[in-house]
Amino acid sequence: MDIIETQKENISIFKLNGRLDSNTSPALEKKLVSAIENGIRSMVIDFENLDYISSAGLRIILKTTKDLKRTDGHIVLCAMQDYVKEVFEISGFDTFLPIFSTVDEALAKV
Amino acid sequence: MSRKSVSIKLKNRISELERLGQKLQAFGEDIGLSKKCVFQINLAVDELFTNIVKYGFADDSRHYVRVALSHADGKISIRVEDDGIPFDAAAKHTSELKDHIEDCKIGGLGLHLVKRIMDGIEYQRCGGKNVITLTKYTPQT
Numbered sequence: 001m002d003i004i005e006t007q008k009e010n011i012s013i014f015k016l017n018g019r020l021d022s023n024t025s026p027a028l029e030k031k032l033v034s035a036i037e038n039g040i041r042s043m044v045i046d047f048e049n050l051d052y053i054s055s056a057g058l059r060i061i062l063k064t065t066k067d068l069k070r071t072d073g074h075i076v077l078c079a080m081q082d083y084v085k086e087v088f089e090i091s092g093f094d095t096f097l098p099i100f101s102t103v104d105e106a107l108a109k110v
Numbered sequence: 111m112s113r114k115s116v117s118i119k120l121k122n123r124i125s126e127l128e129r130l131g132q133k134l135q136a137f138g139e140d141i142g143l144s145k146k147c148v149f150q151i152n153l154a155v156d157e158l159f160t161n162i163v164k165y166g167f168a169d170d171s172r173h174y175v176r177v178a179l180s181h182a183d184g185k186i187s188i189r190v191e192d193d194g195i196p197f198d199a200a201a202k203h204t205s206e207l208k209d210h211i212e213d214c215k216i217g218g219l220g221l222h223l224v225k226r227i228m229d230g231i232e233y234q235r236c237g238g239k240n241v242i243t244l245t246k247y248t249p250q251t
Contacts, residue, residue: 022160023127052131052149054156055220083146087153090226091219 003031011110013103015046020057028057032064041073044106048079058091065097078106114141115180122163122173122192127156130177141181147248150227151179151188154244157220158190158199166194166240181248188244199224199242200233 001018012035020028035043045061047053061077068075078100080088088094100106116137120126131152138148155177162175176191202221225231230245 019128019131021127021131021156022164023124052152054153054160055223056160058219083149087223090223 001027003028005031005035008107010040011042011044011107012040013044013046013107015049017049019052020050020060021052021054022056025056025060029060029063032060033067036064036067036071036073041068041071042110043068043073043075044103044110045075045077046079046103046106047077047081047084048103050081050084053084053087055091058087058093061097062093074110076100076106076110078103114182115178117179118177120159120175120177122167122175124160124163126163127159130155130159134179137179143248147246151186151246154224154228154246155188155190157224158242158244161197161199161220162190162192162194162240166192166197168195184248186246186248188246190242190244191239193239196235197240198233198235199240200231 001016001020001024004015004017006013006015014028014031016028018024032043043064061075065075067073076098077088079102080099085094085099088097088099098109100109116133118130118133120130134152134155135148138151143151159175159177167173173193176189178189178191180187199221202218224244228244229247230243232243234241234243
């Protein structure tokens with residue numbers, strides 16, 4: 001999995017490419033933890049090029065959400081494939097995590 | 111000619127997930143499954159495999175997990191077999207998950223997903239092995 005991190009003002013955007021499973025999720029966790037340690041409080045995770053997610057990936061998103069909540073930070077997700085979004089819905093994650101259709105919409109709301 | 115069945119032998123290593131994904135993708139393409147259906151099958155097998163590798167063995171020895179898929183008459187049967195400690199994934203209660211999502215136990219979320227995206231899950235312990243059989247009906251075209 002590739003993770004491309006870009007900044008827009010004080011927002012960090014993480015664009016995920018490929019597969020997010022128990023094999024690849026430690027790399028994403030490391031990046032997100034390091035961003036929070038470096039003072040980032042607003043994050044957008046862009047799922048447009050993410051083909052696959054398992055519960056290991058969901059757990060990283062959940063952990064990051066909790067970590068940011070403790071520091072008054074925010075995380076929003078965007079541009080998911082329909083079947084990826086369905087996994088968030090089945091897990092109940094969509095009840096506390098904002099999911100938008102596009103990056104622009106996510107940037108406006110974070 | 112479309113392939114109707116495939117058998118995959120995986121080492122008990124998380125790094126095998128990549129090869130598993132490739133094999134399932136190829137199987138799905140051969141029998142003309144939708145991208146969503148391939149994804150759901152991959153997710154279900156991934157969750158079972160990851161649980162087995164992480165919690166299924168009491169020793170550090172090499173073990174194998176066998177995954178066999180067959181497709182006939184709009185029905186896909188998936189058999190996942192391991193020689194680890196007895197664990198009935200089908201019996202594990204996951205329905206209360208939604209109320210406690212943020213505190214759900216290890217493995218609970220994965221099995222919750224498996225049960226929701228598959229149409230059937232059965233467990234048998236036979237010959238010292240855990241055998242999980244998943245069923246997925248493919249949409250009629």
